Amino acid sequence: MAAVDSFYLLYREIARSCNCYMEALALVGAWYTARKSITVICDFYSLIRLHFIPRLGSRADLIKQYGRWAVVSGATDGIGKAYAEELASRGLNIILISRNEEKLQVVAKDIADTYKVETDIIVADFSSGREIYLPIREALKDKDVGILFLFAQYMPEWLWVWGANILNRSLRKEALSCTA
Numbered sequence: 001m002a003a004v005d006s007f008y009l010l011y012r013e014i015a016r017s018c019n020c021y022m023e024a025l026a027l028v029g030a031w032y033t034a035r036k037s038i039t040v041i042c043d044f045y046s047l048i049r050l051h052f053i054p055r056l057g058s059r060a061d062l063i064k065q066y067g068r069w070a071v072v073s074g075a076t077d078g079i080g081k082a083y084a085e086e087l088a089s090r091g092l093n094i095i096l097i098s099r100n101e102e103k104l105q106v107v108a109k110d111i112a113d114t115y116k117v118e119t120d121i122i123v124a125d126f127s128s129g130r131e132i133y134l135p136i137r138e139a140l141k142d143k144d145v146g147i148l149f150l151f152a153q154y155m156p157e158w159l160w161v162w163g164a165n166i167l168n169r170s171l172r173k174e175a176l177s178c179t180a
């Protein structure tokens with residue numbers, strides 16, 4: 001019995017001396033839990049804002065906002081192709097640029113058939129230098145281009161300023177100020 005008493009006393013002594021450590025640990029735990037909860041709430045808010053709220057309202061009218069044509073370089077594969085399809089699904093006519101004419105024709109026909117929009121192709125290799133600039137500008141001169149996505153694998157610095165120059169007049173100034 002005496003041994004049990006002394007163990008109990010010993011335990012109480014240890015617990016009393018550890019009290020401040022327990023409180024410190026509890027504070028760390030509370031701080032960690034609060035941080036994690038805030039992160040989860042923020043992520044959840046982003047999820048709702050990005051994926052659900054936009055579906056509630058009507059989608060922006062890109063044609064009214066920017067013009068009837070969109071140019072997408074690197075449009076036969078990957079990100080460029082995905083963007084070309086998304087823009088076509090919103091009613092824009094698409095001009096596709098990349099190096100391989102056969103691939104361009106297949107993708108352009110596919111987009112035109114699926115989304116009932118007009119498509120056009122321009123065969124150009126951006127790595128061959130600025131000489132491609134004039135033929136492309138010539139091919140686009142009668143088109144009201146308001147959206148330009150550059151997704152070709154090869155993108156030299158000058159392409160951004162060049163790109164801004166093919167946009168319609170209302171957007172050109174704004175685009176050039178962004179690329180400066």
Ligand SMILES: NC(=O)c1ccc[n+]([C@@H]2O[C@H](COP(=O)([O-])OP(=O)(O)OC[C@H]3O[C@@H](n4cnc5c(N)ncnc54)[C@H](OP(=O)(O)O)[C@@H]3O)[C@@H](O)[C@H]2O)c1
Nearest residue numbers: 074075076077078079098099100125126127151152153154
């Ligand atoms: N995928 C990613 O996760 C990721 C992430 C960040 C950034 N990026 C960048 O985004 C761009 C596109 O990536 P991606 O994954 O969609 O590439 P991808 O699937 O390889 O597609 C590249 C496209 O660019 C065209 N292309 C390649 N070289 C060209 C050139 N010299 N002139 C004209 N067109 C050319 C290709 O068509 P042709 O072969 O017919 O010319 C193809 O349509 C790249 O600049 C990449 O670095 C990609």
